[in-house]
Amino acid sequence: MNIDAHSAGSELTADEAGARFLRDFAALSMIGRSAGGGVDREAGTIADHESRAWWAGWLEANGFDVRMDRIGNVFGLRTFVPGAPYVLLGSHLDSQPLAGRFDGAYGVLAAGHAARTVAGRVAMGDITPAVNVAVVDWFNEEGSRFSPSMMGSSVATGKLALEEALAITDATGTTVADALKPDATFETPLEVANYAEIHIEQGRILEDSGKTIGLVDGTWAASKYLVRVHGDQAHTGATIMADRHDALYGAALTVVAARELTDRVTAGKLHTAVSTMQVLPNSPVTIARFAEFNLDLRSDDEDVLEEANRLLQEEFARIEKTARVTIERTLTHEWGLRSYTPAGVALATTAADAAGLPASRILTVAGHDSTNMKDVVPTIMLFIPSIEGISHNEKEDSTDADAMAGVTMLAEVARRLVQGELWNGERYVLPTTEG
Template identity: 35%
Template sequence: MLETRSEPASLPQVDAEALHRMMEEVSIFGGGPGGAMTRLTLSREDKAARDWLANWLKNSGLRLETDPMGNMYGFLDWAGPDAPLVMSGSHLDSQPNGGRFDGAYGVISACAAIDAIRKHVAAAGVTPKANYCIVNWTNEEGARFQPSLLGSGVNASELTLDFALARKDGDGISVRQALDDIGYAGTSGPVIPDALIELHIEGSAELEKKGMRFAVFNRFWGNVKYRLVFIGRQAHTGPTPMAERHDALLAAAYLIAELKGFADQAGIDLHTSCGRLEVYPNSPNVVPGEAVMFIELRSAKPDVLAWAEAQLKEKADLCAKKADVGFEVRSIDRRRAGNMDEGLVALAQDTAAGFGLETLLLDTIGGHDAVSMTAVSPAVVIAVPSVGGVIHHPTEFTTPEDRLLGAEILSAMLWKFCLNGNILKTMD
């Protein structure tokens, strides 16, 4: 064994060797030097990872369904149609040049946890009182298609299917086309579980700083995302006098500095960024005629977000005038702030205590599919440490010991539903 187990013997035993092996197998698809991962949603690399998951589900006796968004659902139907359905999983897509644990670890851990429960039921002769579903959501990252959380957003009816399928990447390929290209456009309907537990790496360093090993995200931030475009006039950088230039990129530079100023003024309650900038024609000796900014404003407080958005509108106009260019807003995406399910938060704390661990309660500033699903189901995100707090980077890493711990706590939480049915009803 690679690690020393700490859980009570009465719980399902997660196979550590299988957990780590599966993680390595999935990491091949889109993996590169130094741990880098580029597995953009609905790409050939994503298809390979999806095929791997589909084979695992079928070989493990789970029923595979895929919906029109390409969301993959592996059902363990063993407790009857009236039993509660408990879902766990995450996403297999990654950021470009990202890490290999963000998302994929949650899918693999769900597989390992359900496998442990199946074997424990068979060995103990227990009659299961809950059905299970392992999920792989489409386009959680929002790297190729915007907005993020597309698959879970459609499943939770926060986005329409037509809207999501019509999203296009930078090459003009739509979600609908990409799904058809890799053969993952399904026909099943929405899946609304009685509970959803998503396991993730923390993505910050709070656990590490406090010397702790387990966290629950009990609150999630909202955001506003703008695709804002400054429109200038393309010209030669040599003969065109400085005073006669209409430089779209200059206006974007002004606004990027202003975004930092918003956060400085608002303090810890606001995060701002321009994480992507598309410049046209993007030639060294051409004054940019267009600069497309992908702007994010994030806060847990609606009034702070409203203030920041008002500031954005005001400063965008001022920056355009300063650079003598025009601007337009091509899209706006919004995600609400809110809280995770209190019953599932309490269940996570109680389960961790059974492992002798204290639970750190955190906000999640980044989005997770469980955030979308809070609109229709009790949902929670649980987390284990990220070394150095690194995420969305090739050096993203969670130790094998902490990966096993997360899978064990997930399995123990799911096991309580197996023994007792929908325990959330008794916690109301």
């Protein structure tokens, strides 16, 4: 590992700080690097462990106290005011299969650099801290190997029981506990005052509008389903068409119907997707008896989402009759429009103005660890532009200028948070931080 160690009080020019961030990000991006220039670091894999070890080394080299909790979240702490809670900054290092370099990892490293900058300014007397600062790599945000997604932050916020999470298996039967095998090192619970996260947008609103920073003030609403289509196994050649109960045919009609829902509501108001399909018996000459997949509906208008769900139910009834199958739909996740802390959005707006960065308010369509944290502490979520809106793809990219601007923005937000500008005197105890 080749990481330059600098003292906490080192002063760097903006150009030097930016160059150092880009150098570190290039090094991190080599871990699990894919042939197409992206990364492949699913949670709990060798590449994920390597990236987490790199992160722990980076934290140690830059003066952080490194700890890991029982679900595998990796923290770095800088304590200025003993007994005070921590402003927590972070994101995730795990990726989708054959994904981009930026999703999550950018936010983790940006958090480290921003916290280091704040710590240096505290050491030099430029900042009078009211609280401390900590950074985190949340385990298994992506949920591609182990479901559900945002696992580490879900456990840390009490939304998912630790033992339940550790028992979850991947497709091969490997449990989260087996994939992790962490040694928790927290002697006392970590108390959090605020949380802030920066991430790539994963869309192209910022790029199209010419803004550098997205100030996230809310989330889209969503309905997520596990859909099972039940048919009857038969010969692909010999069975006459009128006698077929083809589960894969029913699934295919459902995929098309879900996509075409977006044409039946106001343009741009509904996103739909089908993913992770399993087909049985999955034999070359056998009609499928069963198909199972995930179905995702999202909208920035709860009325549109409600209408989409109603239309989808009508489509299911039609498909059951057409394909001569039965469809079972189970709601796995559902949420409405959810706001981020208004005072946090106002603080971030002021910070962007102070940093001279063009910014605008934006909703997040994707889920992030901040969507869990905002339910327990005042939280700030920030975006930088994604080139052409590409994400979960090896071609995912952001410009160096935008990446460095995001670090500057997060450092300004972190400075204000450490000074206590958003702290209301309350503190949240992360339940998984007990050793």
